[in-house]
Amino acid sequence: MKGFRFGSTEGAFYILPGQDGWEATYGNETLGEFATPQQAADDLARGLTCSLSEVDTSTLEIPDKLADWEIVHV
Structure with a gap:
């Protein structure tokens, strides 16, 4: 089965x-x-706010196209 990963400056x-x-x-x-x-x-x-870390995802340039995410196998 596959999933997706994006590495941002915050993790x-x-x-x-x-x-x-x-x-x-996230974490x-x-x-x-x-x-x-x-x-x-x-x-x-x-933009979603991560409640534990208080990171706002809209500030991290996370791509909206899945093609720009890394495929990971789980």
């Missing part, structure tokens, strides 16, 4: 298969569950 973000779809994660924090990996990438690019 790595992942979009991985979850219980009922896809999960976006040990789950940022949300999404119907598709593209939806997760769109939301991360537009």
Whole structure:
């Protein structure tokens, strides 16, 4: 099974298969569950605030195109 990884200046973000779809994660924090990996990438690019680290993803130039993310195998 595959997932996606983007390495930002603040650390790595992942979009991985979850219980009922896809999960976006940063460190040990789950940022949300999404119907598709593209939806997760769109939301991360537009901006989600990571509550534990207080990082605003809109400031990290996270790409909204999954083709710009690294494919990881899980």
